[in-house]
Amino acid sequence: MMPQVALPILIPLFAGAVSLVFWRSRSMQRFIAVAGTAGLLVTSLWLLATVRGDDIQVMHMGGWAAPFGISLVADLLGAIMVVLTGIIGFAVALFSLATIGRGHEAYGYFPLLHLLLAGVAGAFLTGDIFNLYVWFEVMLVASFALLILGSEKAQMEGAIKYVTLNLVSSVIFLVAVGLLYGMVGTLNMADIARRLATLEDDGMADVLAMMFMVAFGIKAAAFPLFFWLPASYHTPPVAVSALFAALLTKVGVYALFRVFTLIFHHSPGYTHEILLWGAGLTMLSGVLGAAAQFEFRRILSFHIVSQIGYMLLGLALFTPLAIIGGVFYIVHHIIVKTTLFLISGIVHRVSGSYQLAALGGFYRSHPWLAVLFLIPALSLAGMPPLSGFFAKFIVIRAGIEAEAYGVTFIALLVGLLTLYSMIKIWAEVFWKAPPDEEGDGAPKAVSQREMWLMATPVVGLALCTLFIGLNAEPLYNLAEASAGQLLAPERYIQAVLGTNGEEMP
Amino acid sequence: MEPLMAITIGILFAAAIYMMLRRSIVKLVIGLILLSNAANLLIFATAGMVRGAPPLVPKGMTAPEAAVADPLPQALVLTAIVIAFGVLSFAVVLVRRAWEIVGADDLDQMKDTDT
Numbered sequence: 001m002m003p004q005v006a007l008p009i010l011i012p013l014f015a016g017a018v019s020l021v022f023w024r025s026r027s028m029q030r031f032i033a034v035a036g037t038a039g040l041l042v043t044s045l046w047l048l049a050t051v052r053g054d055d056i057q058v059m060h061m062g063g064w065a066a067p068f069g070i071s072l073v074a075d076l077l078g079a080i081m082v083v084l085t086g087i088i089g090f091a092v093a094l095f096s097l098a099t100i101g102r103g104h105e106a107y108g109y110f111p112l113l114h115l116l117l118a119g120v121a122g123a124f125l126t127g128d129i130f131n132l133y134v135w136f137e138v139m140l141v142a143s144f145a146l147l148i149l150g151s152e153k154a155q156m157e158g159a160i161k162y163v164t165l166n167l168v169s170s171v172i173f174l175v176a177v178g179l180l181y182g183m184v185g186t187l188n189m190a191d192i193a194r195r196l197a198t199l200e201d202d203g204m205a206d207v208l209a210m211m212f213m214v215a216f217g218i219k220a221a222a223f224p225l226f227f228w229l230p231a232s233y234h235t236p237p238v239a240v241s242a243l244f245a246a247l248l249t250k251v252g253v254y255a256l257f258r259v260f261t262l263i264f265h266h267s268p269g270y271t272h273e274i275l276l277w278g279a280g281l282t283m284l285s286g287v288l289g290a291a292a293q294f295e296f297r298r299i300l301s302f303h304i305v306s307q308i309g310y311m312l313l314g315l316a317l318f319t320p321l322a323i324i325g326g327v328f329y330i331v332h333h334i335i336v337k338t339t340l341f342l343i344s345g346i347v348h349r350v351s352g353s354y355q356l357a358a359l360g361g362f363y364r365s366h367p368w369l370a371v372l373f374l375i376p377a378l379s380l381a382g383m384p385p386l387s388g389f390f391a392k393f394i395v396i397r398a399g400i401e402a403e404a405y406g407v408t409f410i411a412l413l414v415g416l417l418t419l420y421s422m423i424k425i426w427a428e429v430f431w432k433a434p435p436d437e438e439g440d441g442a443p444k445a446v447s448q449r450e451m452w453l454m455a456t457p458v459v460g461l462a463l464c465t466l467f468i469g470l471n472a473e474p475l476y477n478l479a480e481a482s483a484g485q486l487l488a489p490e491r492y493i494q495a496v497l498g499t500n501g502e503e504m505p
Numbered sequence: 506m507e508p509l510m511a512i513t514i515g516i517l518f519a520a521a522i523y524m525m526l527r528r529s530i531v532k533l534v535i536g537l538i539l540l541s542n543a544a545n546l547l548i549f550a551t552a553g554m555v556r557g558a559p560p561l562v563p564k565g566m567t568a569p570e571a572a573v574a575d576p577l578p579q580a581l582v583l584t585a586i587v588i589a590f591g592v593l594s595f596a597v598v599l600v601r602r603a604w605e606i607v608g609a610d611d612l613d614q615m616k617d618t619d620t
Contacts (some may be wrong), residue, residue, distance in 0.1 A: 130581055137588045144595055148602070156603040157615040160530060163596055167537050168525075170592075171544045174585055178544070181578060182551030 004050055005059040005072050007043040008082045008121040012036060012089075016114030029110040030097055036114055037093040040121070041086030044079070051079040052478070056485065056495035058127070066127070066496050067188035073127030073496055076482035077327060081124040081254055084334045087464070088246040089117045091457035095342055096239040098453035099349060104149045104237060112149075113243070116142035120247050124254060127496055129177055130187045132255065136173070136219070140166055143248060146240045147232060158232030165228040169218035176211035183208070190496035193263045193489055201266070209264040209271045213278075216259065220252030222312060223282035226305045230289060233304070234297035234354070238345030241297055245304050246338040250330060253311050257326065260315060261486040268318050275316035280407040283309030287417040296344040296354040296429070299421055300337070303380065306414055307333045313411060314395050317402045323483035324476070325394035331475060332379070332391040332468060339376040339461040343369065346454050347429060350446055356425065361434035370430045372455075375462045377426065379469065381419035387468035390476070506554040514550065517543035528612045530600045537596060541589040545582050552578035 015036025022028040051057055051074050059072045074082070093113065100109050119139030126132050148159045181187060183204060184195040196205060214225070221229040229249070233241050256275075264271055286306025293299045311333070314326020346369060347362065348354055363370045379386035382393075392415055399408035468475055485491055517539055524536030552575040560573040604610055 130584070134584065134588070137592065141592060141595065144592075144599070148599065151602060151606060153606050154617055156599070156606050157617055159599055160533075160603055160612070160615065163599060164525070164533060164537065167592060167596070168540070171540050174541075174544045175547055178548035178551050178578065178581070181548075181581070185575075187577075 002050065002057050002059055004043055004047040005057050005074050005125065008040055008047060008086070009072075009118055009125060011039045011043060012114045012118035012121060015039070016111045016118060019111045019114060020108070023108070026102070026105055029105065033093040033096065033110045033113065034090075037086070037089040037117070040117060041083075041090045044082040044086035044121075047074055048076075048079040048083050050074075051076055052481070056492060058496050065498070067186050067191035070131050071127040071188060071190075071496055072125045073190075073492070074125055075485050075492060075495075076478065077254070077257060077486060078124045080327065080331065080478065080482060081250070082121050084250075084331060085117060085120050085124065085247060087461075088243065088334060088338050089113075091338060091342070091461055092239050092243045092246075094457045095242070095345065095454055098450040099239055099345055100237060107149055109146070109149060112142045112146050116146065116243065116247075120251055123251050127189050128187050129180070129189050129192065132189075133170070133173055133177060136170060136251070139248070139251065140170065143244060146243075147236050149240070150237065152235070155235040158235040161228045162232040165218055165225075169215050169225075172211055172218075173215035176208055176215060179204075179211070180208050188496065189258070189262055190493040194493050194497070196263060197266065205264065206267060206270055209260075209267075210274075212259050212264070213256070213271065213275065216252045216255045217278065218252070219249065220256060220308055220312070221249045221282075221305050222252075222278050222308060223285050223305075226282065226286070226308075229305060230298060230301045233301040234295065238297070238341060238348060241301075242338045242341035242345070245300065245341050246334045249304060249308055250334060253308060253330060256312065257315055257323075257486065261323070262489045262492055265318075265489065272316050272318050275312055276404065276407055279309045279312035279316050280410045281309075282306065282312060283414040284410055287414045287421070290421045291417060294356045294428075296347065296356065296359075296425065297341065299425060300340050300344065303418065303421065304337060306418065307337070307380070309414070310392065310395050310411065313399065313407060317398050317404060319398055319402050320480075320483055320487055321394065321401060322398035323486055324479045325391065325398050327479040327482050327486075328394055328475060329391040331479070332387040332465065335461050335464045335468075336376045336379050336388060339458055339465065340373075340380065342454070342458045342461070343373050343376070346458065349450075349454065356428035358435060359429045360432045361430075363430040368455075370426075372458055372462055373426065373430065376465055377422035378419075379465045381422050382415045383419075385469045387465040387472070389469060390472045394476075507550070510546070510550045510554065514543050514546050517546065529610050530603060530612060531610060533612070534593070534596050534600050538593055541585070541593065545585050545589070548578050548585065549582050552576070 015032050019029045019032045057074045061070045116139055119135050119142055122135035123132055126135055144163055147162060148155050184192050186192055218225040233244055283306050286302050290299045290302035311326050311329050314322045314329060351359055353359055379388040382388040396408055396411050521536045521539035521543055524532045555572055555574040558571055558573045560569060560576045562569050607615060
């Protein structure tokens, strides 16, 4: 029995339940938030160590052997994603202690945070495609509620778009699952992969592949399905924005990686070619959208879209090096993007605005924050020796080796435009003299304790990106091992269905 | 039975998409409700349409004697209905709150976050 496979789901669920019990006790909820996410981080590291040591871990719920029961499967990609969930959950929980107001806490901010983390971890660990749908919904419902906490006008408008498009995506996913079940008669992903390979190709598999691509493409905010993201991510409190930016779209990316390496890898000339151009256009449209924006979090939101393109590019090229690049990029992106959002939160807390025009002079007043901003900003743009350089380097090298010159050129160009956006924020927020008139919200004095609570997670995450950049080899090896597992789906199938994976019942 | 079911599902999907393309947010929610019902019916139909045959295996045999409907999609539909119920009730509340706060029922007037 391997408890660490289920613990990353159970701990946040339990923490969420306990903090619901302490609905009126603010201090208790805050304590559970830190303790629960710390517990998630520790167990996720334990899980990763186990998976790294003894290959794919499988746990059959209720003792029903696959393919009849629901299996939890932790392969390296899943374990890495769970570790990232733990890191981000912990950092955001710390940051929330200082930035989430009493009004939000009274309406259940912390229980929702735990439930969101449970949904995300469940999506990363499940081996059953209908169960994946259920975890998606757990995550979505929690995110809906987090998105509208506070009930401001912009939040309502953003939420309507977010809710509608995500529900449409869920319905497409559900329909695809139903049709897939009608075709192969099983829901276990390993079993689906095995049976689909034996069916004769009548084009239906490609239709289903496209349905999954659209469904997960909406979740992952890929071109042309990303419009809900920049319309909603800048509206909630910044800790929520950071959490969404780090995890929600990445669940979509993870699902694309899982489905298009395990199940639909039979006609890469068709499906992966579409993904390739989708990835290129995602990169380009995201970065061009960011260039037109002058609000801190909207710029960052559009950059999420453009970065998603790099990850999809890794998947679409479908060579070992490209998958390594994709996995490496996910790790780099989650850490760096969260750092940037949290920094925008500190800036907002200090000055009361997100508008670039209303900000300025931070280099003079908070020089340490300026340095702290430069690390993730340059990392996002891909400057050596930070993590973004290696992430971009691997993906682009894979693109050149696969002779996909058009998309590779777009990837290089987008790197340059990313640098432009980051320099724009740097020049406006940190470098230029502060404007005379006050920002829209009158800034409140920030106590020393609050500043420490806000700065600690940011420093920790910035050190992570610095560490990955200066010492990229351990992560590269991890990504390489993970790509090895992804490109050999028979190992996954064997681990889930047992040694007699070949014979058909 | 299957062709009738297919036509019904198709009409439901078409109606849902038409409603979602309208500008009113109330019609948007009606569209979402129709959409999730269409998906549920579709999954239900994948089980096969068999009348009056419970999926029971007689004693001493390994498979049911006559053709039966697959019970698993019905379990899936049950789960999906519950989830859709929760999510759609959230959507209804959201639309009401949005109408109160924004003061409009028209998606064309909800463009603050787009520019």
